Amino acid sequence: MNTSKISTTLLVFFVAASLSNCDEKAKTETVIEKSEIIEHRKVDETPxxxxxxxxxxxxxxxxxxxxxxxxxxxxxxxxxxxxxxxxxxxxxxxxxxxxxxxxxxxxxxxxxxxxxxxxxxxxxxxxxxxxxxxxxxxxxxxxxxxxxxxxxxxxxxxxxxxxxxxxxxxxxx
CATH class of the missing domain: 3.30.1330.40 (RutC-like)
Known part of the structure; x- marks a missing residue:
């Protein structure tokens, strides 16, 4: 049973780590999108x-x-x-x-x-x-x-x- 609990705990840990990596990727994409928006605004503000x-x-x-x-x-x-x-x-x-x-x-x-x-x-x-x-x-x-x-x-x-x-x-x- 201990082996089963350890396996379940490791599985939960890996799933959580994978989801965390997805969240980090989403945050990175959001930052890139915001950066692109800022660059776009600078272009539009040329007189x-x-x-x-x-x-x-x-x-x-x-x-x-x-x-x-x-x-x-x-x-x-x-x-x-x-x-x-x-x-x-x-x-x-x-x-x-x-x-x-x-x-x-x-x-x-x-x-x-x-x-x-x-x-x-x-x-x-x-x-x-x-x-x-x-x-x-x-x-x-x-x-x-x-x-x-x-x-x-x-x-x-x-x-x-x-x-x-x-x-x-x-x-x-």
Missing amino acids: EYFLLRPEVEKAYGYSHAVKIGNSIKISGAVSMDDEGNPTAVSNFEQQMKNCYADLDKVLKHYGCTFDDVVVENIFTTDMPKFLEFAGYRTEIYKKQFPTGSWLGIKELALPEFMIEIELEVHKSK
Whole structure:
């Protein structure tokens, strides 16, 4: 009987040791998977810059947008043509629409829509005019409005600009 108990004890020990080795292998695989995930994140966090009007943006020294991971920051859009000249001078409503049209181009470049916008900051030299036309934003934001600020300021980059709109976007994978 002692031999039988010893054999049973050894059998239990070997089975436990085998299972323990399986657990160690699983832990090792988990560590490798986590390591691969960390490496993958580093690759995704490389900044990707976008120039909407390359010559104008180079001349003024800015990039229109940068994407890092799932976040995109978009510089303020103003009402200008491809040479950087102000458009819709003295027409606040049209300037606002031109800003959103440019922002839409940037969003589409990244495969996004206004539904992905989480922050919208508006700078204006004429807050009463902005408030008069702010309802236009309901045509832009179909699901919900983003967070953000509306700021009345003294001036923008050029005296003809009456509004500038910047965005932050979060794009889920």
